[in-house]
Amino acid sequence: MKVTRRALSLGGAGLAATASGVARPAIAQSEPIRVGWLAALTGPSSAPAIGFDRGVRHAVDAINAAGGVRGRKIELLVRDTQGDPTKAVNAAQEMISRARVHAIWGPTNSGESLATTPIMARAKMPDIHPCFVDSLIDPAKYPNAFRLAPSNSQIDDAVSDYGVQVMKLKRFAVIGDTTGYGTTTVASSSAAFAKRGADVVYKATVDATQPDVTPDMLRMRNAGAEAVAVWSVSPGLISRLMNTRADMGWDVPFIGHPTMGAGEVGRLIAKPENWRKTYILGFKNCSYGPDGKLPAHVQEFVDRTRGKIELNDTILWWVLCGVDAIDLIARAVQEAGSTDATAIIRYWNTVNNYPGLYASYSWSPDNHNGLPQTDLVMSEANTQRLGAYKLAPGYA
Amino acid sequence: MSEAAGQAVPAQRGGAGETLRRVLPFAAIFGAGLILPAVSNDYWTLIATRAAIYWILVSGLNLVVGFAGQLAIGWVAMLTLGAYTTSVLALGNVLPPVPVFAAFAAAALVGATFGLIVGLPALRLRTFYFAMTTLGFATIVTQVALAWQSVTGGGIGVPGPVLPEPLDTTLGFYLFCLALAAFCTWMTANVAHSRFGRSLVATRDAEVAAEASGISKPRLLGPVFLFSGAIAGIAGGLFATLQSYITPEAFTFDLSVLFFIAILIGGRGSILGPLIATVVLTWLPEFAAPLVVWSTFLYATLLLVIVLAVPGGIAALLDFKNRRPLESSRAILPRPELLPEILGRRPASGGGITLRDVVLSFGGVRAIDGLDLTIEPGQVHGLIGPNGSGKTTTLNVICGFNTPEAGGATLDGAPLRPGTPQTRAPSGIARTFQTPRLIGEASVLQNVMVGGAIRGQGTFLESLLSLPRHHADEAMLREDALLALRTVGLEPLAEVRADRLQHSELRFMEIARTLMLRPRFLLLDEPAAGLSADEIRRLGALIRAISRQGTGVLLVEHHADLIFEICDRVTVLNLGRVLAAGTPAEIRVHQEVVSAYLGA
Amino acid sequence: MFVAIMMSGLAIGAVYAMIGVTYNVMFSASRVMSFTAGQLGMLGGVLGAAFIDVLGMPAILGFVLTLAACALAGVLTEIVAVRPVLKSLEQHLYVLSTLALALMIQQFVAIQWSTEPQPFPRLLDFGGGGPGDEKFWLPILACLVTVVGLEVLYRHTLVGRAFLAIAEDNFAARALGLPERNLRMASYALAGVIGGLAGFASGQLLLAFFANGALLNFYGFVPVALGGLGNNRGAIISGLVLGVFQQAANFTFGGVFASVAVFAVFIVVLLAAPQGLFGAPAQRRV
Incomplete structure (x- = not known):
């Protein structure tokens, strides 16, 4: 590290590049593995990153306590991006050029990731992220970028499959908030319902700060919706929708975004029963079966870390995904025997059915979407316990 | 006014020493900018590119806010418009793709048009009212960008334009932005030292005297809003290029606050002051991580301190010449x-x-x-x-x-x-x-x-x-x-x-x-x-x-x-x-x- | 459906109207339009939730403390952002100082409270969620209380008349020996109370959310602009009309287009009648 810094200040960027190319193998054996973590830890929609962060720190500590990877410790470099794409671009470039990390985990929201992905691709920086937007993953354009989470089309498929095939409903209203995520997902989700032969009878975006959603709900009812697909990350809007649904005495199910199951929603709704008949996207590994247990290896992890990782105020899959991300980076260095970017990416391209905590991932040179569709399930929104949910009705 | 419009001494008359004294700080800043990539890494080059792009916008806005005294707090809207115009035209998702420089020209045109549309109410509305309308406009632009999915890509956004070689590298793009920033500085300095710059300040500080001197506000402000909007539009295109991908979330109100406050911290009626302030405010959150969270709070505090303690801003602090005492026993002897x-x-x-x-x-x-x-x-x-x-x-x-x-x-x-x-x-x-x-x-x-x-x-x-x-x-x-x-x-x-x-x-x-x-x-x-x-x-x-x-x-x-x-x-x-x-x-x-x- | 739109429109309109009055009360005392008006409303909601929900105080105590704290915030505005710039020749410095203070308040709440909306406690548990729910009529009631209270204050108390005198002619009032500075501070405290009341009463409607400040700043200003600067009656009527118009637009167009419609009406009216629809005193320039 010191050597590169000096080369930098003495000889400028050109020399530094050669220096790192030539001199690195000599010091690589003892140098820590630097992992950049671009997290929206503060600002609006910081909840997921806070959850991921707990898993990330747990995993780093666990690996380092066990002696590191091939004798090398993991050094975590965190930068708070506040969910702002501008700050994320700055942070990504800092990780690449100044901190000279070996791999990056994040950013955690799509708006940021859309901006940082081309920059990381240019630097050939190994990157895993949990962002949903489909176009973020393109092995031809971004051979360095890998996804740990479902893509939007996977989510749309899962939710519309549940509505059409499991609930056997025909007429859907699709609404979202006026954020980038909301507007986009309303369009893609509507298309997914239509593809399955269902009618999208109402489609709109609602400003998350709108104090009263009665007009919107009335229009949905008038349009004859049998279920409402809700795409918003705003607990305020979601709770208003739920309260209004109860006030109108309209017994319509809500299906859609996991935020509908967030603890904030529970505190914002007027009555606990307003939370019923709400089914959110969930994950097989993070759902309680009929026996009230998680899958064995996940249950074992949760039991083992009880008291060490706070799960009461977060979502389990965020924490598990954070653990998996660090494990996958560590595993790549372990298997590839080096922190060389191409070696890490080469290893990731061979990952097949890797048994992570959050899901079992498979990547290949032409598929960087790691999550199998079968891992996506629906859960009951009001059943959260330690960040995990009960499976929604209809699953055997 | 101090170093910029304060010295309306035309170069050919003010003497080489005076010109040098005035140009030197700018030469130092842009010179340092030129050396920067050689002595640091791509990260600092990126931050410097960002500062250059922000300054391109701020330099034009400076004429509106710093000189004309119009409180346009929502100017990020012009950045948004420019960014989307350039990106959408270069991408060709609506019309056939146009060459990237033509897209930039279109962004300047769109920026100029909306600069005029947003600016003109200033002729009828008082300060606070005008501030509110620009704020409202900025909100509307973001909302439209979100809703008009077929053009703007909605929340998914659109990729930014890619400049042709050799401007497509980090260094090439930086030098391009730096050159444009220098060019904009030169242009606004020309205006500042012209009868237009003085008239703008006159409408700001002594409006009735300006009217009595025959200065027509619409004819004066019209070109200023056009110019300011146009270069904000270009800055938007560069911003989109730098971000490589734009979504409505990138155009935060905090960014607008940064532009606006940079001018006031720098000092109204100055060019050097806002330039320094833009660079400092862009760099400040990178300086220490906790500042990221508190950055807007910090900007606001700075603004309050400036308004209450140093209304002249950085420019007043740098104005050494006017601290020399004046002769106390002086007589007015008309001829x-x-x-x-x-x-x-x-x-x-x-x-x-x-x-x-x-x-x-x-x-x-x-x-x-x-x-x-x-x-x-x-x-x-x-x-x-x-x-x-x-x-x-x-x-x-x-x-x-x-x-x-x-x-x-x-x-x-x-x-x-x-x-x-x-x-x-x-x-x-x-x-x-x-x-x-x-x-x-x-x-x-x-x-x-x-x-x-x-x-x-x-x-x-x-x-x-x-x-x-x-x-x-x-x-x-x-x-x-x-x-x-x-x-x-x-x-x-x-x-x-x-x-x-x-x-x-x-x-x-x-x-x-x-x-x-x-x-x-x-x-x-x-x-x-x-x-x-x-x-x-x-x-x-x-x-x-x-x-x-x-x-x-x-x-x-x-x-x-x-x-x-x-x-x-x-x-x-x-x-x-x-x-x-x-x-x-x-x-x-x-x-x-x-x-x-x-x-x- | 009509009832639902009217109730929510009037409720939200009442909040806008009260923030408009907050602007006006501050303006009358000092000729200053303060960006903190909306923030006072936001503080009313956030502090109410903090006192009652987080600290577990009885609702009535939380209410009184919220109003007291907002009054304090009003006085703080006067001391920090208004008084120092009043003497300045630069007419618009107050726009900057109050903007700075407003941003500071908003950012501080965002960082210390939460960037997500937080629940506001139910106060009376009346109305059971329908159009007659307390979240709708509490703001309307608060607005009524404000109207009647201001009427009583201005018409029947000495302090109120002094307020009016200051609003009418600052210099003359000072020449009459009125304690101008104390009256100004009292006006700002009053503005704080009205803003806080608006925020508290609309807590269940708008939730305890830091971004409400910016929202109320804009939508509370629209009634002032339409109703005429310093014209409370104009602000109340315009506020209520705006609320109903906005909810109706929400219902007819939905989402983005409602905001665009409100903004368009605002700009058109403002350009056509810069003094507002209900008139405001013209100012001498020379």
């Missing part, structure tokens, strides 16, 4: 013998200004009640009367600031349209004010040059690009202003900030400003108030000499001695009516005047 040089060059004058049956009330109180008055060329006409007798109101009726209910004013028999004060200066009517209207942060010379703004020939574009007519205008205005200052006896103070002058000096400065118009008629509103006996005597001689050059003078005064000494005719007002009119000798013995007013 009326120079007046022929100024007023002798006028076309021969025609008739006089005539007021007929003017009636005007304020909320039920008749301020003027059937007034007749004629100001003849070449004469000094005294207007006296107790407080509230309608003297200043009479002046305001002539100047078009007050609209009478009946009757009106004519010049050479042609009516002077009420409500159009900016048309008086072209007709050769100049005035001073009861409370001197000055641009405190500008030099005395600058203040006087404002008076001649309408005599310039060059257009805004010519000044922007520093074309020959701009230089001719500047040389002419400067020469005339120095002559006017010499005439009123203020030449030694030409380079001093106007707010450092004594009250009596400001009265003479206002007269110098009116002389820039070579007025056919000069309306003086209590010019002797606050002057010493000596100064009143010199003022009298000056006014008298002005009238002898053929200028008709209307003198509103309380100093009866001065009135009787220099006036050719005197009108006495009481409760908005003419109590008496005649020669000083007649008035002096007028029974009612003596008992009611003169008290002698």
Whole structure:
């Protein structure tokens, strides 16, 4: 590290590049593995990153306590991006050029990731992220970028499959908030319902700060919706929708975004029963079966870390995904025997059915979407316990 | 005003040393910018690129906020529009893809159009109202960007444009942005040092004086909003290129706050100050991680501190020249013998200004009640009367600031349209004010040059690009202003900030400003108030000499001695009516005047 | 459906109207339009939730403390952002100082409270969620209380008349020996109370959310602009009309287009009648 810094200040960027190319193998054996973590830890929609962060720190500590990877410790470099794409671009470039990390985990929201992905691709920086937007993953354009989470089309498929095939409903209203995520997902989700032969009878975006959603709900009812697909990350809007649904005495199910199951929603709704008949996207590994247990290896992890990782105020899959991300980076260095970017990416391209905590991932040179569709399930929104949910009705 | 518009010394006249002193800080900043990539890494180059792009926008906004004083707090909207225009056109998801530089040109066009649309309400709305409309507009633009999915990609956004080789590398793009930033700095500095820059500051700090000097706000602000919008649009395109992908989330209100606050922290009417502030504010959150969270809070605190403690901003802190003490025992020594040089060059004058049956009330109180008055060329006409007798109101009726209910004013028999004060200066009517209207942060010379703004020939574009007519205008205005200052006896103070002058000096400065118009008629509103006996005597001689050059003078005064000494005719007002009119000798013995007013 | 739109429209309109009055009360005392007006409303909601929900105080105590704290915030505005710039020749410095203070308040709440909306406690548990729910009529009630209270204050108390005198003619009032500075501080405290009341009463409608400040700043200003600066009656009527118009637009167009419609009406009216629809005193320039 010191050597590169000096080369930098003495000889400028050109020399530094050669220096790192030539001199690195000599010091690589003892140098820590630097992992950049671009997290929206503060600002609006910081909840997921806070959850991921707990898993990330747990995993780093666990690996380092066990002696590191091939004798090398993991050094975590965190930068708070506040969910702002501008700050994320700055942070990504800092990780690449100044901190000279070996791999990056994040950013955690799509708006940021859309901006940082081309920059990381240019630097050939190994990157895993949990962002949903489909176009973020393109092995031809971004051979360095890998996804740990479902893509939007996977989510749309899962939710519309549940509505059409499991609930056997025909007429859907699709609404979202006026954020980038909301507007986009309303369009893609509507298309997914239509593809399955269902009618999208109402489609709109609602400003998350709108104090009263009665007009919107009335229009949905008038349009004859049998279920409402809700795409918003705003607990305020979601709770208003739920309260209004109860006030109108309209017994319509809500299906859609996991935020509908967030603890904030529970505190914002007027009555606990307003939370019923709400089914959110969930994950097989993070759902309680009929026996009230998680899958064995996940249950074992949760039991083992009880008291060490706070799960009461977060979502389990965020924490598990954070653990998996660090494990996958560590595993790549372990298997590839080096922190060389191409070696890490080469290893990731061979990952097949890797048994992570959050899901079992498979990547290949032409598929960087790691999550199998079968891992996506629906859960009951009001059943959260330690960040995990009960499976929604209809699953055997 | 300090280092930028404060020194309107054109390069060819200010001497090499002066030019160097002014250019040096800019050269240092941009020089450091050139060296930066060689001594650091891509990360710092990225931050510097960002600062350069922000500065391109801020430099244009600076003319709106810093110079014209219009509180456009939502200018991020122009960045958004520029970014989307460039990206969408270059991508070709709506129309066939256009070459990237054509897309940038389109962004400039869109930015200019919306700059004008958003800016024009400033002509009708007061400060806070205007601030709110720009804020509302910024919100709407983001919402439309979200909703208009087929064009903007909605929340998914669109990829930014990619510049052709060799501008597509980190270094190439940075140098491109740096060069553009330098170019924008140069252009705005040209405007700042032109009659347009001075007029902008005049409308900001002394709006009525600007109108009385014939400066038309719409014609002045129109090009400024166009220019500011255009370069903000280009900055938007560069921003999209830098981000490589744009979503509506990138255009936060915090960004708008950064642009706006950079100007105020830098100092209004300065260019160097906002440039430094833009660089510092862009870099500050990178300096330490906790600052990321608190950055907007920090900006706001900085703004409050600046407003309360250092209203002049960084520029005032850097303004060493105006800290030197002024000579305390200085006298104003007018040189009326120079007046022929100024007023002798006028076309021969025609008739006089005539007021007929003017009636005007304020909320039920008749301020003027059937007034007749004629100001003849070449004469000094005294207007006296107790407080509230309608003297200043009479002046305001002539100047078009007050609209009478009946009757009106004519010049050479042609009516002077009420409500159009900016048309008086072209007709050769100049005035001073009861409370001197000055641009405190500008030099005395600058203040006087404002008076001649309408005599310039060059257009805004010519000044922007520093074309020959701009230089001719500047040389002419400067020469005339120095002559006017010499005439009123203020030449030694030409380079001093106007707010450092004594009250009596400001009265003479206002007269110098009116002389820039070579007025056919000069309306003086209590010019002797606050002057010493000596100064009143010199003022009298000056006014008298002005009238002898053929200028008709209307003198509103309380100093009866001065009135009787220099006036050719005197009108006495009481409760908005003419109590008496005649020669000083007649008035002096007028029974009612003596008992009611003169008290002698 | 009509009832639902009217109730929510009037409720939200009442909040806008009260923030408009907050602007006006501050303006009348000092000729200053303060960006903190909306933030006072936001503080009313956030502090109410903090006192009652987080600290577990009885509702009535939380209410009183919220109003007291907002009054304090009003006085703070006067001391920090208004008084120092009043004497300045620069007419618009107050726009900057109050903007700075407003941003500071907003950011501080965002960081210390939460960037997500937090629940506001139910106060009376009346109305059971329908159009007659307390979340709708509490703001309307608060607005009524404000109207009646101001009427009583201005018409029947000495302090109120002094407020009016200051609003009418600052210099004359000072010449009459009125304690101008104390009256100004009292006006700002009053503005704080009205803003806080608006925020508290609309807590269940708008939730305890830091971003409400910016929202109320804009939508509270629209009634002032439409109703005429300093004209409380104009602000109340315009506020209520705006609320109903906005909810109706929400219902007819939904989402983005409702905001665009409100903004368009605002701009058009403002350009056509800069003094507002109900008139405001013209200012002498020379």
